[in-house]
Amino acid sequence: MEYVIEMLNIRKEFGGFVANDNITLQLKKGEIHALLGENGAGKSTLMNVLFGLYQPEQGEIRVKGKPVHISNPNIANDLGIGMVHQHFMLVDKFTVTENIILGKEITSGGQINLKKAEKEVRDISERYGLAVDPQARISDITVGMQQRVEILKTLYRGAEILIFDEPTAVLTPQEIKELIQIMKTLIKEGKSIILITHKLKEIMEVADRCTVIRKGKGIGTVNVSETNPNELASLMVGREVDFKTEKIQASPKHDVLDIKDLIVKDSRGVSAVRGLNLTVRAGEIVGIAGIDGNGQSEFIEAITGLRKAEKGSIKLNGKELFGLPSRKITEAGIGHIPQDRHKHGLVLNYPIGENMVLQTYYKKPFSKTGILNFKEIYNKARTLIKEFDVRTPSEYTLARALSGGNQQKAIIGREVDRNPDLLIAAQPTRGLDVGAIEFIHKRLIEQRDNGKAVLLVSFELDEIMNVSDRIAVIYEGQIVAVVNPKETSEQELGLLMAGSNRKEAGEGTHV
Amino acid sequence: MSKRLINLLTPIFAVLLGIILGTIIMLVSGYNPVDAFIALGQGAFGDVYQTGEVVRQVTPYILAGLAVAFAFRVGLFNIGVEGQFIVGWLAAVWVGVTFELPTIIHIPLAILAAMLAGGLWAFIPGLLKARFRVHEVIVTIMMNYIALHVVNYIVNTKMNQGSSKTGKIHETASLRSEWLSNLTTGSSIHWGIIIAIICCFIMWFLLEKTTRGFELRAVGFNQDAAHYAGMSVNKNIILSMVISGCFAGIAGAMEGLGTFGYMAVQGGFTGVGFNGIAVALLGGNTAIGVFFAALLFGILKIGALSMPLAGVPKELVDIIIALIVFFVAASYMIRIVLERFSKKGVK
Ligand SMILES: Nc1ncnc2c1ncn2[C@@H]1O[C@H](COP(=O)(O)OP(=O)(O)OP(=O)(O)O)[C@@H](O)[C@H]1O
Ligand SMILES: [Mg+2]
Numbered sequence: 115m116e117y118v119i120e121m122l123n124i125r126k127e128f129g130g131f132v133a134n135d136n137i138t139l140q141l142k143k144g145e146i147h148a149l150l151g152e153n154g155a156g157k158s159t160l161m162n163v164l165f166g167l168y169q170p171e172q173g174e175i176r177v178k179g180k181p182v183h184i185s186n187p188n189i190a191n192d193l194g195i196g197m198v199h200q201h202f203m204l205v206d207k208f209t210v211t212e213n214i215i216l217g218k219e220i221t222s223g224g225q226i227n228l229k230k231a232e233k234e235v236r237d238i239s240e241r242y243g244l245a246v247d248p249q250a251r252i253s254d255i256t257v258g259m260q261q262r263v264e265i266l267k268t269l270y271r272g273a274e275i276l277i278f279d280e281p282t283a284v285l286t287p288q289e290i291k292e293l294i295q296i297m298k299t300l301i302k303e304g305k306s307i308i309l310i311t312h313k314l315k316e317i318m319e320v321a322d323r324c325t326v327i328r329k330g331k332g333i334g335t336v337n338v339s340e341t342n343p344n345e346l347a348s349l350m351v352g353r354e355v356d357f358k359t360e361k362i363q364a365s366p367k368h369d370v371l372d373i374k375d376l377i378v379k380d381s382r383g384v385s386a387v388r389g390l391n392l393t394v395r396a397g398e399i400v401g402i403a404g405i406d407g408n409g410q411s412e413f414i415e416a417i418t419g420l421r422k423a424e425k426g427s428i429k430l431n432g433k434e435l436f437g438l439p440s441r442k443i444t445e446a447g448i449g450h451i452p453q454d455r456h457k458h459g460l461v462l463n464y465p466i467g468e469n470m471v472l473q474t475y476y477k478k479p480f481s482k483t484g485i486l487n488f489k490e491i492y493n494k495a496r497t498l499i500k501e502f503d504v505r506t507p508s509e510y511t512l513a514r515a516l517s518g519g520n521q522q523k524a525i526i527g528r529e530v531d532r533n534p535d536l537l538i539a540a541q542p543t544r545g546l547d548v549g550a551i552e553f554i555h556k557r558l559i560e561q562r563d564n565g566k567a568v569l570l571v572s573f574e575l576d577e578i579m580n581v582s583d584r585i586a587v588i589y590e591g592q593i594v595a596v597v598n599p600k601e602t603s604e605q606e607l608g609l610l611m612a613g614s615n616r617k618e619a620g621e622g623t624h625v
Numbered sequence: 626m627s628k629r630l631i632n633l634l635t636p637i638f639a640v641l642l643g644i645i646l647g648t649i650i651m652l653v654s655g656y657n658p659v660d661a662f663i664a665l666g667q668g669a670f671g672d673v674y675q676t677g678e679v680v681r682q683v684t685p686y687i688l689a690g691l692a693v694a695f696a697f698r699v700g701l702f703n704i705g706v707e708g709q710f711i712v713g714w715l716a717a718v719w720v721g722v723t724f725e726l727p728t729i730i731h732i733p734l735a736i737l738a739a740m741l742a743g744g745l746w747a748f749i750p751g752l753l754k755a756r757f758r759v760h761e762v763i764v765t766i767m768m769n770y771i772a773l774h775v776v777n778y779i780v781n782t783k784m785n786q787g788s789s790k791t792g793k794i795h796e797t798a799s800l801r802s803e804w805l806s807n808l809t810t811g812s813s814i815h816w817g818i819i820i821a822i823i824c825c826f827i828m829w830f831l832l833e834k835t836t837r838g839f840e841l842r843a844v845g846f847n848q849d850a851a852h853y854a855g856m857s858v859n860k861n862i863i864l865s866m867v868i869s870g871c872f873a874g875i876a877g878a879m880e881g882l883g884t885f886g887y888m889a890v891q892g893g894f895t896g897v898g899f900n901g902i903a904v905a906l907l908g909g910n911t912a913i914g915v916f917f918a919a920l921l922f923g924i925l926k927i928g929a930l931s932m933p934l935a936g937v938p939k940e941l942v943d944i945i946i947a948l949i950v951f952f953v954a955a956s957y958m959i960r961i962v963l964e965r966f967s968k969k970g971v972k
Contacts, residue, residue: 420852441855450853458853463846468839472854481836 117179118143118306119164119195119275124173126159128515131507133159134170137332139308139325141275146297146307148321148338150314150350152547153519154505156330157310158200161277164308165197166190196268197277200284200518200545201456202260204252211235211248214267238269242299258289265296276300277308280518282316283545286406286573294320312519312547314343326350329505351549359555362563364583366395369429370567371417371536376426378409378416378591385424386412388591394536399558399568401582401599403575405611409591410571411453414540418450419443420458430536444473449534451526451542453571459525460513466521467495467509470528502527503553518545523554530557537561540571555581575604589613631963635956636907636914638963640921643949650944651937660935665942668931669924675931677805677812681884683923685710687821688876689901690908690915691828692743692869696761697910698832699865700845705750705765706873707898708772709743711891713877715776716742718888721794721881722784731797736820736878743874744867746772751866755859761866769894777890789890800883815883822916824872829912831868841865873898903950922946 119141126134133156141147151157162168164175166184175182177193184190190197204213211232220227220234235248244262252260261281268276278297282290297307297320309321317324317338324341326333326349333349347355371394378387386409394400404410415421417428419440428435430446438446452458460469471480471491479490495509504523506516513521522545529537539558543551558581562568572578578585579599587595587610595610651658669679689706696703720735750764786792800815832838843851844861852858876897881888904922908914929942952959 418853439855439857440852441857444855452853457847457849459850461843461846461850464843472843472850475839475854476836484836485834486836486839 116143117141118177119308120174120176120179121160121164122174122176124160124163124170124175126156126163126168126170128507132330134163135330136173137327137330139332140335141306141308142323143306144301144304145322146301146309146320148317148324149308149310149327150312150317150324150346151327152329152350152505153523153545153550154517155327155350155547157327158279158517160327161197161279161308161310164190165195165277191271191273194272194274195277196271196273196275198261198264198268198279198281200279200281202264204260204263206251206253208252209248210246210250210252210255210263210266213252213263214248214270218271235266235270238266242269242303243296256289257284258286258292261285261293262296273305275306275308277310279310280312280545281309282311282313283518287575290316312545312551314346314548317346318343328352347548350547355548355552357548357552359552359559359580361559361581364398364562366398366583367565368396369393370396370431371569372427372429372432373417374427374429376413376416376428377424378412378421379424380409380412386591387416387423390426390588390592392586392593394567394569396535396567397562397565398583399562399570399581401578401585402569402571402588403578403585403607403611404573404588406573408588408611410540410588413588413591414450414453414538414571417443418448418538447535449529449532449537451529451537451539453540453544455518455521455525460521462512462514464513465510466499466504466506466513466516466524467492469513469524470495470498470509472528474532498527498531499524502530503550519547519550522546523550526554526557530561533561533564534566536567536569538569538571541573542570543572543574543577551577575607578607579604587611631960632909634963635959636909636918636953638959639907639952639956640949642952642959643945646948647941647945651941656937656941657935661932661937661941664932664935664937665925665928667928668934669928671931672810673808674810674812675927677809677814679923679927680818681812681814682927683919684815684817684821684879684883685876685897686900686904686919686922687818687916688824688872688879689897690904690919691824691912692872692876692898693901693905694908694910694912694915695828695832695872696747696865696869697905698845699841699861700848701751701754701862701865701869702762703747703750703765703866703869703873704762704902705747705768705898706869706876706901707894707896708765708769709746709870709873710877710880710895710898710901711772711776712746713739713743713874714881715779715877715888716874717798717878717881718791718794719784721798721886722792724798725795726797728797731795732800732882735794735798735882736875739874739878739881740871741874743870743872743877745870747866747870747873748863751863754866755862769898773891773894776888780888780890784888791887791889794882794886798882799886800879801886813884815879817879817883820875820879821919824875825912825916828872828915832912837864873901876901903946906950907953 117140121139124134124137137160149157163170166186166189175184182193214235215231220231232248239246244266246262246266281293321338323335324338325335328350373390373392376387376390377385380386402410412421416423419438433446435443435446471494475481480487492509499509502523504520506520526542543554558568570581582599585597585599586593648658651661669675692706693703717735717739720738746768750761750768753759753764754761780791781789784791800817802816805814832842840856841861843856844858848858900922904915904918908918925942925946929939932939
């Protein structure tokens with residue numbers, strides 16, 4: 115059998131910490147090869163080795179049978195390897211074409227020939243069904259489109275092998291469908307793909323084979339047609355995983371969060387939240403379902419004090435929070451797992467341990483008379499790291515160096531541990547492996563069972579249906595319906611989210 | 626090779642490269658580099674007098690470097706150290722001239738006045754940045770000119786004691802000491818170096834050990850996360866500018882209470898504030914780094930004064946300093962080379 119890429123017995127260490135231990139991955143021509151593993155298992159590391167960003171301590175890489183030495187990404191490019199990173203590397207103020215040709219400009223007489231480049235970009239885009247406008251500015255297009263620009267960039271550079279690192283984590287369900295279509299087209303055109311994803315459904319749908327790694331060690335490679343999601347999950351985690359989270363009936367009590375006629379503007383000054391009303395009670399989880407861009411982010415930012423609201427009332431346990439600074443809001447009893455963990459959730463250049471006290475650093479015992487007590491801070495950090503299974507070389511490691519999923523677990527640990535009356539979780543399981551998702555869902559439900567209120571925002575209908583006790587559908591900045599998850603269906607929710615009113619959508623009962 | 630080691634080696638390599646390239650320039654323009662460096666060494670360490678002068682020169686460099694570095698750690702570029710330095714100088718001299726107090730009160734009071742003046746001068750750009758998002762670089766540059774002209778005006782009209790100078794400060798406010806001076810056969814060394822070293826310690830302690838430092842650094846790294854964590858980004862921006870200005874003001878006090886003992890009308894900028902930028906850059910914006918970088922700059926500057934004895938113009942040292950700054954700024958290159966080395970070398 116012909117392999118286009120062979121990574122044989124790869125070992126990669128970070129200062130004594132073994133991230134890849136003797137891993138082998140072989141990619142056949144024309145296949146989609148999934149790479150599956152828990153958060154921090156070493157997937158991104160392995161791919162960064164292939165792309166020339168890291169040098170392995172041991173092992174061999176062969177491209178089309180020939181041993182190669184990939185010492186930097188340019189060499190990877192020349193070998194036909196392209197990578198679509200999870201965090202895009204695009205220049206915001208440039209157009210699509212300018213971004214794509216960056217570093218590979220076509221010049222004539224010392225000038226960039228933009229016309230020609232645009233045509234080439236358009237041709238490639240059409241050939242693979244990417245539907246990208248070569249003249250659009252990056253800052254004006256959606257995340258899904260930006261990802262396609264990244265794909266185009268690799269194709270423009272002649273990539274034969276494409277690496278996708280968690281491409282679907284940032285996409286909406288519709289965009290995911292389209293991406294899967296694009297991947298299929300790429301294969302038809304003779305490309306080969308390595309796909310990292312935590313979503314087993316996606317692996318079952320598109321992948322031909324799947325290599326599983328666990329804690330840095332290769333577990334093996336299976337044919338997807340001969341396996342099922344349960345088997346994949348247990349291979350990856352090393353135990354059985356429940357997909358449906360068990361929970362007892364909620365017994366909601368008094369109102370904790372009470373929002374009345376809230377109006378919030380987005381960064382462009384347009385109203386994104388337009389007279390929103392919602393209550394969340396102690397002992398229940400309210401899920402907010404909605405298509406991205408219907409005011410969810412602005413809504414959450416307004417409650418947590420990250421954004422100024424225009425009008426309305428935000429009450430927590432009867433206390434008005436409107437207009438208060440974020441410190442006061444935090445102290446009033448709100449915990450927040452932010453949607454964008456790099457922007458809001460962490461100071462990436464701080465050790466993960468110090469990130470664990472990001473809102474409490476000034477309180478006893480972490481600080482006394484203005485002096486930090488690092489011993490107490492790191493004690494706390496160690497406890498949380500252990501309790502929430504954050505995989506990190508040590509508590510002194512910079513947050514930046516943790517795998518995406520483990521960064522998320524650290525934030526969740528920090529927020530849950532503060533035991534807030536209201537926990538706001540925005541996309542809490544984005545980028546997490548199935549084991550970690552199960553764990554997080556359990557923790558959210560545990561909060562609820564302890565009589566706390568939980569507000570969950572997610573684009574994943576599965577998650578919303580599974581975890582929430584009530585579902586509030588947000589559409590154009592308003593809650594247009596509140597339904598009981600037991601009495602609704604994904605179809606009904608989908609229609610409500612698209613703006614149809616309740617009668618058209620079906621007979622879901624009021625709760 | 627660990628990150629720490631690379632961080633440490635990068636400025637050292639920058640200095641070496643600067644010296645090597647400076648040597649080449651000397652050779653090309655027909656000077657004898659060996660003689661030049663011997664003269665420079667003699668000029669800095671030839672006898673205790675020279676060394677005393679080096680220490681005197683290093684003192685304001687340390688403080689100006691700390692000022693720039695402190696603001697930088699909070700993500701702000703304080704180009705206004707020069708202006709804060711000048712107003713600090715005047716404030717210290719004013720207290721030194723105007724009051725008659727016991728030393729134990731007089732010196733601290735004069736330094737406090739310098740801190741207040743420098744801090745106030747930096748407060749304005751900090752406030753404008755926090756309130757209206759006006760870029761601090763622009764405002765601080767303007768504040769430099771305002772400082773220069775306002776101070777000259779005051780010295781000329783209000784405090785002029787002849788030949789465009791203020792009067793001498795009272796002995797009780799002076800940092801000079803007979804003993805130190807005699808020890809270094811009459812150099813202008815003064816106790817300010819102790820204050821500068823204490824300030825290095827203060828900066829380190831404040832940033833690394835205190836609750837406030839935790840906030841300041843967080844704001845420097847990621848304002849959004851700082852906001853999320855409940856810190857007041859604006860407050861910390863203003864505070865960091867003020868503290869930075871205080872360091873700059875103390876630097877000015879060193880000249881007023883130590884080196885000169887008076888203030889004269891300035892023909893133009895003194896350059897101390899701008900050298901502070903280079904010192905902070907070379908020192909990696911850490912207290913200890915600033916200390917060593919200031920030491921190097923002081924040695925080069927004082928040593929250079931003797932280079933004409935070897936027939937080499939002292940401006941060549943300015944070229945070397947410029948080259949060092951260039952290589953630090955281009956440290957990315959050095960870093961890459963070092964990282965390559967560490968891969969090839971023994972693991
Ligand atoms: N530059 C680095 N320095 C130190 N440790 C690192 C570095 N990069 C990764 N690690 C560690 O190596 C391990 C593997 O990380 P990697 O990013 O490959 O995980 P992953 O499988 O991609 O996880 P996720 O699904 O969460 O993205 C993690 O424990 C991480 O903390
Ligand atoms: Mg990863």
